[in-house]
Amino acid sequence: MKKLKPEGDNTKERNNFVEYWAEYVRTHSDLEWSRQQNIVINGQIKNSGNFHRKP
Amino acid sequence: MKFIGGSKIRLDRVLSELDKRVLSFTRILERHVEYVIVSGYVSILFGRARATEDVDIFVKRLSEKKFAMLYENLLDKGYWCLNAEDFGEVYSYLRDGLAVRFALKGEVIPNFEVKFAGKRSAKEAIENPLSVVLRKGVLKISPLEQQMAFKRYFLKSQKDLEDAKHIEGVFREHLDEKKIKRYRKLIEDEKT
Numbered sequence: 001m002k003k004l005k006p007e008g009d010n011t012k013e014r015n016n017f018v019e020y021w022a023e024y025v026r027t028h029s030d031l032e033w034s035r036q037q038n039i040v041i042n043g044q045i046k047n048s049g050n051f052h053r054k055p
Numbered sequence: 056m057k058f059i060g061g062s063k064i065r066l067d068r069v070l071s072e073l074d075k076r077v078l079s080f081t082r083i084l085e086r087h088v089e090y091v092i093v094s095g096y097v098s099i100l101f102g103r104a105r106a107t108e109d110v111d112i113f114v115k116r117l118s119e120k121k122f123a124m125l126y127e128n129l130l131d132k133g134y135w136c137l138n139a140e141d142f143g144e145v146y147s148y149l150r151d152g153l154a155v156r157f158a159l160k161g162e163v164i165p166n167f168e169v170k171f172a173g174k175r176s177a178k179e180a181i182e183n184p185l186s187v188v189l190r191k192g193v194l195k196i197s198p199l200e201q202q203m204a205f206k207r208y209f210l211k212s213q214k215d216l217e218d219a220k221h222i223e224g225v226f227r228e229h230l231d232e233k234k235i236k237r238y239r240k241l242i243e244d245e246k247t
């Protein structure tokens with residue numbers, strides 16, 4: 001995989017990362033990328049149970 | 056992930072908590088009606104690294120009687136409707152072309168935003184879904200080209216454009232540009 005090029009502009013930086021991650025997903029096993037992605041996704045679900053109970 | 060023919064993908068991902076929730080919800084749905092998942096969750100299912108508050112689902116239009124059975128089934132399985140308690144009110148929203156949201160009792164997010172398929176693009180998606188075979192079940196999603204067109208040319212927020220970019224990057228060897236153009240035209244025609 002090509003290295004991720006840093007950008008000064010925030011939108012360009014985000015776009016670059018989205019492209020980089022998509023390439024990672026395309027070229028790695030489902031197991032490998034999903035294990036990492038689940039850290040982002042599962043954190044939200046874990047917290048959602050508390051959402052309703054907060055005053 | 057691997058395409059099996061033109062309308063099926065085997066996805067061997069580790070199921071996220073969100074995937075498990077979606078499988079539980081759609082297992083109830085499919086007992087009553089044909090459905091298709093659209094928009095953000097589709098990108099997330101295929102690896103987009105972001106969270107979401109809701110999962111958008113189109114279902115075939117149901118009669119009041121048939122929807123009552125689905126509604127009762129959802130309540131029995133621990134869901135509630137965020138929009139109304141009264142069944143008649145929930146059905147009237149759907150009949151009027153609006154979306155209603157369901158979540159597990161005691162929760163608000165993630166929720167399932169359900170809408171009757173009214174427009175041609177939604178009906179087409181239900182008729183020609185892409186089946187995603189996961190470790191613990193199958194999900195029906197709208198064609199990837201339709202996702203791309205919808206996000207690129209209709210929704211167009213930063214988040215949606217990034218979702219489209221992700222799908223484009225992951226499936227670049229499989230996407231049919233002609234189909235994307237056709238869906239773009241269909242969506243634009245529906246706007247007017």
